[in-house]
Amino acid sequence: MKKIEAIIKEENLDAVKESLTQAGFVGLTVYAVKGRGTGGGIQLEWRAGTYKVDLLNKLMLMLVVKEEDYQRAVDIIIRECQSDHTGGAGKIFVSTVDEVIRIRTGERNDAAL
């Protein structure tokens, strides 16, 4: 089983969610996070002039999928979040999960996904 953690822009959430659902990945969790990449931040307006914000609002999309499915899920996220703009499209982290348990039934691993 693989855990996919994708840091994405807020404006990409709806499209990613829709495409993941269509591909059969219904269960997911979204966190509101603040962070920055190598760009370092952006300028926002103050009363007279601007100020630098070095932590931006982003979303962390988290889902755990079967080993054989994860490349498909990752491809969907990349497809929906890629853009021509430079910077800020996000990153995807994939890691191996030892165990998954559904709390209601006690089912484990693939049966719990």
Place this chain on the structure above:
Amino acid sequence: MNTGDIAWVLIASSLIMLMTPAVGLFYGGMVRRKNLLSTIMLSFSVLILITLQWVLFGYSLSFGPDIGHIIGGLQWLGLKGVGWEPNTDYAATIPHIAFMLFQMKFAIITPALISGAFVERIRFSSFLIFVLLWSTLVYDPMAHWIWGVGGWLKNLGALDFAGGTVIHITSGVAALAMALVIRKRKGFGKVTMEPNSIPLTLFGTILLWFGWFGFNGGSALAANGLAVHAIVTTNVAAAAGALTWMIIGWQKSRPSVIGVATGAVVGLVAITPACGFVDAISAIVIGATASAISYFFIQLRNRLNIDESLDVWACHGMAGTWGAIATGIFASKAINPAGADGLLYGNVHLFLVQLASVVVAWVFSFTMTLLIAKAIDMTRGLSVDEHAEEVGLDISQHGEEAYASI
């Protein structure tokens, strides 16, 4: 007495009452989340303290029987003799106690305005002491000089319809003096200090604009054409100030909401001394110019690296100064026969008197505030320690959080 006048002055007093907590919301939106309650509380506590100060002795010092053109006497302590009969010197058609109530709201909002200078590190108990001392030693004498019967600036012929000099110059200059004494916020100029809620700042602006109709319109002290005129010029100047700020911001990058809110307030400040003496077109010029002036002085303050945190000096001090001078330029007896003609109508005298009253307000407020600030700072400290500042004043000073987590 006139029942219409009484009703209007009571409504106007209620409108102005709303403005002091509104200052708290206006400032509160601009600080970091950990200091939101503290910032709102600064203004709210002035509403409490100065209501009592005014009734006990503040009103008597400001408007009581004159002593040497400098200060009011103590005959009206505890509102003794301030009753239902009119005081014909101040307002002939309403109860004396209604005039007292109206003036109380002015005395309350003035120290609340100063609080923007030292948010996010002021020690709450020191702030309360500051407010009591400042109101008694700076506001009450200034109010007497310009508005009190026998006051020496009033005798010179200075015009201040609704408190541009008494309220905005004194508070703005006091803010600068306080910022020079109290230490800067930790990380000032180095770390980003993000506003926690621009909508809250805009909400405060809306309440201020609304309340200002009572502030300026009520200063006619009667339900008459002059009151209506003052409200019209007030509304016009606010719009001109907001639009000008929007244009300046847009030219540099984008038209921010916080900029437009600031522009509206600055326009309102500048028209305050002039609103009952100038026509609507002059009000547009006064409001628009005020925004350009305050914008410049915010940038200057930034360059000077002074942590006058929410620009009370640039917005109230400088726009108030412009408003007082503009009154000397644009005032017209054709608008208000009880006023005087300004420079534009060939009268140099009023212009010079306005300049003199500006200089007096600057020097008096700056010097006295510096002394009061130094005295408090040396005896008990104006600011909290750095740890309390890092934790935030909401928790360290009040034991509360604006938004509980989870």
